[in-house]
Amino acid sequence: MENQLCLFSFEEILNASTTGFIVCCVPSGKGDIDSGNMSCVFINPTAQKLTGITESTGLTQRSIFGEHINLNTLDVSGSLDFKFEKSGVWCRITKSSLGGLFLYTLNDISVEKQHEVKLSHFQKLSAEAEETMEFGSWIWDLKTSQFEWTEGMYKLMGYRSEDLPLSKLDSSTFKKNIHPDDLEMITGKLRNILSYTDTYVLEFRIIAEDGEEKHLYVKGHNTIDEITGHPISVGTAFNVSMLREIQRELEQKVSDLNTSNADLEQFAYVASHDLQEPLRKIVSFGERLDTRSKDSLDEENHLYLDRILSSSRRMQNMINNLLEFSRVTSTSKLFEPTDLNEVLKVTLSDLEVSIQNSKAKIEVDKMPVIDGNQTQLSQLFLNLISNSLKFTKQNVDPVISIKLSDVPETEVIKRKLVGNQQYIKITVKDNGIGFSNENASRIFTIFQRLRGRSEYEGAGIGLSVCKKVVEGHHGIIEAYGIPDQGAVFEIILPVNQN
Template identity: 45%
Template sequence: MTDLKKIFHSFGINDLLNASTSGLLLFKEDRSNTGGGVKYVCTVDNAAAKSLTGWESLAGKNWDDIADVELLNEELLPRQDLEIYFKQSNTWCRASNVPVDAHHFMCTLTNITPRKELEKREALVKNILHDAEQTMQFGSWVWDLENDKLEWSDGIFSILGYSPAEMATMEASYPLYLTHVHPDDVQQLDEAVKNSFKTKASFSVEYRIMTVQGEEKYLVSRGQFNDGDHTRAATSIGCAFDLTSIKSIQNELERKVADLNRSNFDLEQFAYVASHDLQEPLRKIVSFGERLELRSKGALNEEMGLYLDRILNATRRMQDMINNLLEYSRVTRSREGFKKTDLNQILKSTMSDLEIAIQRQNAQIEVEDLPVIDAIPSQMSQLFMNLLSNSLKFTNEDQTPLITIQSDRLSKSDQLNYGLPANREYVRITVSDNGIGFENNESSKIFTLFQRLRGRSEYEGAGIGLAVCKKVAENHSGIIMAYGKPSEGASFTMVFPISQGIRVS
């Protein structure tokens, strides 16, 4: 007897069975039941079989009890390979049944749970992709370039207008796809695809297709070339997106922009008329009214004099409103270019212009160092002029006016909070005062043209200054916000990009 035989015979049969990682079950034919049918009873098992099935003991149990699977023909059992789920162990197994003799068969259980879980995940991913394609209106493809085998997802067929029944019988191919491409766009798409293969680069191309139903759609296809090696073929992988609804919205937006541009042109024409045709009659009314007032002193009674005063005052207010409207129009229509602008110099010049008002109010102005940004200098002057003028105007009688001007650079989280793009750098400038303030729920109103929170009898002005500030902020791709509290003051926060992303002088 060889050494191997000595080793083999040193173990019992149970030791050999239990050494296997596969479940092993020996079944014996049993015809003793009163129904006359055939049953198979387990006579031998191993440890792996107990672990895989979740049973502590299998000997003496029928196949139906163990597998919980109803067989259509029990006579065929010894020749069946089954995939079985065992609830007690939460395990999937492949049961391979091999006849031993006319009355016995051996069942081998192999754990296939990892494969089943993978299939489940793949099915889930496939369902998610299908739902995403239907929702977002796109389809995917994989093109085996070496074997010229093209596979589409259902999304491509759906975009082309094919029904689910047609999808099941059709085979994807590049020539079939080209039959749906608009004749004027076939060359453009074909050149982009072939150039991608030649240069081994990605591609992106917009084009039109005609669906099975004859509907024209706008698509964009983006493909990625994947070079092959000795283990896999070169492939092109990509997606086709249906842009039809986006194109429709884009066309509608372009139409509305054109309408808006026409309206802006009409507004510019109105501004021209206001600056010339309307101003001249008003100047004559004021001029002749003042002459009448001068020459009729003592000749007009009190009531007539009151009427004349009202005529002159109303006409002068109309002149002021037109001048203010023209100021707003100039900001709106400004063609002045952006320049690297030191806001410290702009503020210094503005404070010089307001020197008399600052001294008269005995106001204190505290200024931090301001940044250099891409800006239109004249509009920045208007911005600071209007904000400082408001702070000097709306003051508490029993309090020395205090104005603070602060600046800092926005963090990325702050940009996100303001709804600003993360790919640009922004600065924040805050102008605060200790004046009469306002109710915070009125903060959005104060930027409206000719909007006043206080009566004309209390404070002079036309209510246009903050509307100009808002327009300046918009012209600089920035934002302006106001915060206030009655009797405690107001604060105006402006956010501007440091660079406009264009060439500046």
């Protein structure tokens, strides 16, 4: 082995090294080694590549390192990270004294510097995200009670990182800012933090150092520090104060709206109910007057009386429809297994006379049992079938089909229905006068009529009742029409009400 080593000179070994070596000496008669004018007596190929030097003769320390290097720092610390202008390479330079000579060792740290730059950018982005989204993260050493906070956590708690170094950060610092009303609850939960095997969530209030009260939403988990072996808890705290304020406002508005709706429903019911009696009297006495004075009234007065009776009866129908609409809104949403076959059987029985008089043909698929309110579902089918029987074409026998189909998962997603739920689709189709699809959005609006009262009777409430019933069952109802060819109503209902 010694013989093999003797085959290579020391200079040859240095020239073959992947580490850069530069040897300088103080020129004869000059004792100032900080002048940068030391002569280069040796530079290996690696050092030439790292520094970008192509000509090695007549080199000085300053010509190699350039004017911008801080030689004093290198002299004091013995080491310096430096980027050479010519090559653009980052090197870690170390300086050693060899008697009257000085050895500079150069190691390429470009990859390390790239990682540092990326880390710096990432830290900057993280800090900006924390500031924008108002959150911060922390690591809690459960053995030593020491904390580490990100910059965002300092801001959440109202501190500056320079005023509260890591050495002063511990669990007592954190607890100091917890709102007094939440302190006991949070302290109890933190006391048992080691028992949390899964991700844990805490929500509480703090009073930051600047006096601002904040709602924090904390999500964390426990693990083991790979370096110390200590159990640690890692978590992130979000400032949800604005969300909680919005939530409170929404809850108050919902409460106010519910109260207002209840008052309106009660008013509609009472007003409609109280109007019934005087209208009944108007109609009753009007009919008596019509009977007794039929021969004594002239044609003009008889016309007036007919119009009074006609308007009174129309008002009665409107009030009855309003009462029906009010009952749909106010009826308790108690759902129970409901056989739709029985619902349709009873509905068709109620409409038997109208069906016979119009010579209508009704085609009905076998229906399932679903969770529903039987009374309201009866109203749904009664109004839909009555609508088809009403808007028929002259000299054409009505044909009404009530078909059942499944709702595929793709349609559930497309219509943004609740997933993991079975739905059915009921299609009610007729061959009546139809309507333009431009009016489809209006057809379910209360008191909206697509045809004049002189052509077809009705108050424009029936389909509004249908919409309320379907939506009360967490479903969807849509209408499609073709003028003079018929109308189609599609109802999608969940099988189970969860």
